[in-house]
Amino acid sequence: MSGALDGVTIADFTQMMQGPWASQKLAEMGADVIKIERIGGEWERKLEAGGELLDGVSPFFLAMNRNKRSIELDLKSDQGREIALEIVEEADVLMENFRPGVMDRFGLGYEDVRERNPDIVYVSGSGFGSTGPYTDRPGQDLLLQAMSGLTEYTGRDQDPPTPVGTAVVDEHSATLMALNTMFALFYQERTGEGQKVEVNLLNSAIDFQCQEVTAVLNMNQEFDRSESGIAQAWLSAPYGIYETADGHIAIAMASMESIAKVTGIEELTDYDTSEKTYENRDEIKRRLEKYTRQQPTDELLEALLAEDIWAGNVNDFHEMAEDPQVTHNEMIVEIEHPETGETFKTTGLPASLSETPPEIDSRPPRSGEHTKKILGDWGYEEGEIERLAEEGVIGDVSE
Known part of the structure; x- marks a missing residue:
């Protein structure tokens, strides 16, 4: 069976969690996600968990980048930017979550891209939005838990403000990013028109506290922790x-x-x-x-x-993974590790569709693993690809 997004191409410039987990959700529905990484790979590939990597790769990266193809590009070079624009020119969606202004400095801002692809769905994730007094601030999960009020109501009465044990703001923001990309794709399908989609961590953190915010702001009552x-x-x-x-x-x-x-x-x-x-x-x-x-x-x-x-x-995570309902739902799966060829355990597919089921069809890519294949798909000859690698415009393609 075909995925719901078969035929959709996504030029994915995202990094860390907010963007990559969003694009993975779309990849699982059949989209061709081309992960455009800096030379050497996305920073999170080396983000340690408890001071360690999983066979040389961050487990966080492995959790959020399956079903994607990877190409390494130097976006600061004219040739690298042009290759990126050529990819975007044929894409249906561009996704990015740099700080506001970074893509513009690369010559890949919304207006730049729209000149090459007027129908593009241009999806931007950020910490606080592209305008306003906080646009230059770092947007990170813990900071947004604190700023949105979440930490103030978590824990016991005598505890300090307490964050939750996962990157819940990033997680919700990634889901909103994927959801609103789908809204824009539906509009694009019906009208042929693209648009810009913006999602930010601050709005996401407030959004998932909708019931608590409504209660506190409208009732003449103090809600103290117990x-x-x-x-x-x-x-x-x-x-x-x-x-x-x-x-x-x-x-x-x-x-x-x-x-x-x-x-x-x-x-x-x-x-x-x-x-x-x-x-x-x-x-x-x-x-x-x-x-x-x-x-x-x-x-x-x-x-x-x-x-x-x-x-x-x-349950702890080990007990959860052995829970009979979790096992029945196939929510813990084994996937091939990109470096060792052995398998690692990760989360499965959380939803099912009877006619267009999501699918895990490939492991997370090595950085730049598909550079030669992607450039070949875009009409580059082998000699030209080798020249670009020698000049540092693209990553090493000797493997």
Whole structure:
């Protein structure tokens, strides 16, 4: 079966997470993503995880660059810029997430590109947007978690502002980047017209907090973090993580009546309104956790689920990868490592389409691995390709 984006070509100038994860999502739907890297490769190829690389390559890079072809170009050279423009001229989409102004300095800004390809969908990701007082600031996930209010409401009452354990702003921004690229491609398909799409980390960080922002800005009420560890500042007990005899368990929404039925703590039924469960959330959590600490995790989870109480395991990544539902969903897959030929484990495909299913059809590329093939596709002869490599316009093509 064909992918939904078969026939779509994307000139991908992105780096780090916001852009590459977005373009990978489109590549999995069949788009031909040509990853245009600097000589030597994208910076994140060497970004260490805990001070280490995975067989010479960053695991972060490996997670976000499958199904792509790679070419190395010196965009600061006239010839390198011209090759990039030739690729863009035949592309449907250009994606980039440099700081505002960088692509213009390369001669690859929206107006430059539109002269060569008027129908281009030009997708820009940034930290704060292309205009405004913060355009020159560095845009990075932790900074945007802090600036958007997220860290202020994460953690316990006496904790300092606390970031979450993943690059959640980059992740959401990448999804928005892919989604809005699809909107623009749909418009291009219907009208033949391109447009510029802009996505930024600040807007993305505020966007995924839509319900919390709306509550705080419109209600005459303070939403303080709890002392005991209720997992959201604006939610009542029992919402949180509970210690068990041999681990932890998560309990989300549940009536005090149903909790009392499972635990035998009849006093919990006294908290019979939402106001009471919120005002007394710390007391409820402490009393409930005194009980859960005496219970084996599996037995407790089974008892809670039997009463239709929203509860779940607390897994580390190794446990998650072996979870029977995760296995059934095929959300952990093995892919060939670009340097060793061995396999590494990574995340699978999160959604399914019955007629145009996404597909993992190639491993992440080595830097510049497809330079010769891509230039050949664009009509360059082998001798000319070798000359460009000797002059440093493109990367080494001797392999």
